[in-house]
Amino acid sequence: MNIDMIRAAADRLMGHARRTPMLTSPFLDDIAGRRVLIKPECLQHTGSFKFRGGWSAVSALDEATRKRGVIAYSSGNHAQGVALAAAQHGAPAVIVMPQDAPKLKIDNTRALGAEVLLYDRAGGENREAVGGKIAEDRNLTLIRPYDEPQVIAGQGTTGLEIAEQTAELGVTSGDVLACCGGGGLTSGIALALEAEAPAMRARPVEPEGFDDVARSLASGTIQSNLTQSGSLCDAIITPKPGDITFPILSRLCGPGMVVSEDDALRAMALAFKRLKIVIEPGGAVALAAALFHGDQIEGDAVVAVCTGGNVDADVFANAITRFD
């Protein structure tokens, strides 16, 4: 896993992934007490940065392997990212999803051309068992959501863009806050910054109660979350950092930051009002950290990656009216 893989992924993604803009607002700068630069990956295809990793992984396969197809396990954003990337490559995609995943996400994944296999999470069915047979029968290639070098390379292209865009805005040092689940995006950004903007530093941000990455970084060994449900920030709730991502995070990242769910909802309301973008709770924790936890940040400017916007209408409506 190295910067050359990220640069190669950027070449493959050119003209396919969207180069998201860098947004700012004087009102957010006032709240944060410093310049806040926002990278809105909610505007990426399928509504999250996951399309980058999906495209990178699918496009890295040799033609024969790709034609046989890919498989992914996901209830959310990775499912849609892989589904669209596979469809655009003309590759079959099987996505194994829990029966109780939001209907919209199941419908979207199907509408993007993937074959969706449902399994009964509550009834104790195992997704590996469900997907394993079909993967073997059809010789499908598994694309893991974060502990997968070509996925990390794809997510890392976000970091290359951040390095370029901050330089254009005259910012060459400071923290880059990323909403963090398994660490695919954060480790990719960290590697990109190491090469292209060495005075900038990636930092993972997580919701309270699901701070496995922050605790792992603090202790120097991989720590797990006690629970994996019960948060509106579902997109970034993972059991623990990955075996590939953790050593990168550990070597390159600053301390993890932790925000409350209300902080995330308040950041969603401010992104609505001041940036005119839609972000989901799990995609809002980095902005929340930038706005409300500035005491843990140094420097005149901070970058916050808003990682996704796949949020139900009622959750969003509640957030923006409650924190209006």
Added chain:
Amino acid sequence: MNIDMIRAAADRLMGHARRTPMLTSPFLDDIAGRRVLIKPECLQHTGSFKFRGGWSAVSALDEATRKRGVIAYSSGNHAQGVALAAAQHGAPAVIVMPQDAPKLKIDNTRALGAEVLLYDRAGGENREAVGGKIAEDRNLTLIRPYDEPQVIAGQGTTGLEIAEQTAELGVTSGDVLACCGGGGLTSGIALALEAEAPAMRARPVEPEGFDDVARSLASGTIQSNLTQSGSLCDAIITPKPGDITFPILSRLCGPGMVVSEDDALRAMALAFKRLKIVIEPGGAVALAAALFHGDQIEGDAVVAVCTGGNVDADVFANAITRFD
């Protein structure tokens, strides 16, 4: 008013106005029955394209004139666009706003550094009378919201970007739908397309009951709206097309399109769900026309300009939950 003024405005706006991306969604293509390319000017500084015209007009003044300051009459997006552009030039700005304008818009305009003068619209006070004296005393330059060549030039830079971005996506013909009030944006885009993408055609879109531009184009003479209030699409409710804009619209635009307020709210909900952007009712009518009135459009692709996103939380929450 010509293409050279638009090109010169683009040079002045470089590095100041945001180059907004071009967004797409396979789900919206399905609804429309053709490719839909969305230009999200809600992501522009101050949340609408009006910043382009404001910056263009302020930056076109000679230094001494600019130092004396500018004045604008507006209850909404033009106010904020001029206020921020003036502040960034270090020029004083006076904005004359109705006392009953949304508090948020008054607060924002003040927060952007402008001196806000309120007048009693209901009590019969006249904004020209209120602003006239101070304009004369201080020798301020009036920046009209649309019937002003340098404002049209600024808005027209949107059209230059559309011509470039559609060409990159392989689209070189078709309709470009723009939410239309007094016609500053639509006429600017029309002039830009005439020069840079002559097989593309600008078309104004308005809400039902406020279709002065559509009727003016159909009849060949300037027609007025009977009323100027009572629409959620407040941002694009103007008395009639301008004396400068109408001849341009008349020469270059295709027929106007008209959509219902419910169409606009439904388009807002789809932009939330599929594009992750926030648009206001008046900024959604062009997307509504593209999605729901495809029978009035020809060609394989259509461009819709989403002009602004300055909408109250309760209005937005109602739209996305009602049309979920």
